[in-house]
Amino acid sequence: MRHSPAPRCDRVRRVPDWPAFDREFLEAGVAPRDQLDGPSLAAGLKPVTIRNAVRGYGRWLAVLDASGDLDPAMPPAARLTPARVRAYLGALRAAGNANSTIVTRFFELRSALRIMQPEADLRWLVSPKGTPLRVLLPAGRRAVDVPNSAVLYAWGRDMMRDALRREHPTVRAARYRDGLLIAVLAAVAPRIRTLAATRIGWHLSRHGGCFWLAYTSADVKNRRVIEYPLPPELTSCVERYLEVERPRLLKGRQHDWFWVRRSDGAGMNESDIGSLVRYASKARFGTAFGPHLFRHALATTAARLDASNPGLAAAVLAVSDAVVDAHYNLAKQEHAARDHVRLIDEERRRTRLLAGRLFGSLE
Known part of the structure; x- marks a missing residue:
């Protein structure tokens, strides 16, 4: 298969364009259940949470498709490999997403997969090698020059x-x-x-x-x-x-x-x-x-x-x-913020590299 180090992630696959396998898993995950089966995970989630999870999964599918890794016959959780996750991390980073956004995208992906395949062990996705992504990718002020x-x-x-x-x-x-x-x-x-x-x-x-x-x-x-x-x-x-x-x-x-x-x-x-x-x-x-x-x-x-x-x-x-x-x-803090942003960026570069290495070490 063809692999891209940073496939595009500016597309979101809508549910009608998902592989049939994935649509079936989603429909089963959100469908009402009887009392013997017990409530589904989706039953306890807010509609906006489900909607964001579905959109996040559609973004994941688009990245897989762009890198040539979307096998429509493969179950959703089976596509989740450290190499593909690392490529997804790179795609989000290349698109200019801040650490906080990247962490959110990973939690959206996990939420969608938990809805579709609740039996899958997905802890490593948001905590590789037991280190939470929020620690690896701390939120911080982005060094963005604000135009007039x-x-x-x-x-x-x-x-x-x-x-x-x-x-x-x-x-x-x-x-x-x-x-x-x-x-x-x-x-x-x-x-x-x-x-x-x-x-x-x-x-x-x-x-x-x-x-x-x-x-x-x-x-x-x-x-x-x-x-x-x-x-x-x-x-x-x-x-x-x-x-x-x-x-x-x-x-x-x-x-x-x-x-x-x-x-x-x-x-x-x-x-x-x-x-x-x-x-x-x-x-x-x-x-x-x-x-x-x-x-x-x-x-x-x-x-x-x-x-x-x-x-x-x-x-x-x-x-x-x-x-x-x-x-x-930002006008009042511009001068002090420049030094602060420089330090934050140095720390983020270090932790971003560590995050990529941890996902790689899981292979």
């Missing part, structure tokens, strides 16, 4: 202008959508979940010369109501997207989701948006980052430009001043 929000906003505008020079209609439509999405993120920095939930007429509407975004508490992580106008210069951009580019992406489908996927015309989900931003940022800045960085950028830029108005970023981000100071505003 104005730079990110100009990047989105440039992408839309570049799209208009593309001859292929679908390529132009997707490029224009990408630029508009990035410009919106730079301007108001909604969370990815909120952005993906945007629907025309529900959350996006026009008042006067501007388009407004309004989200209810059900659409927002901290249950706060959000309502703000987009910059006036984006009005014509949103109009063109709605009237020209979005219909091309729909491919004849009818729905009210604002962001439309190029491949099949369906509404974009959080994974689609995250992959889009990471791929585009890698191409533009040489470093991949996700949508959440736009929130850091907004808070940090606001602090740099107007230190006398600390509530500005909190109002836009729909969080408290304390949250902005604790989690988003």
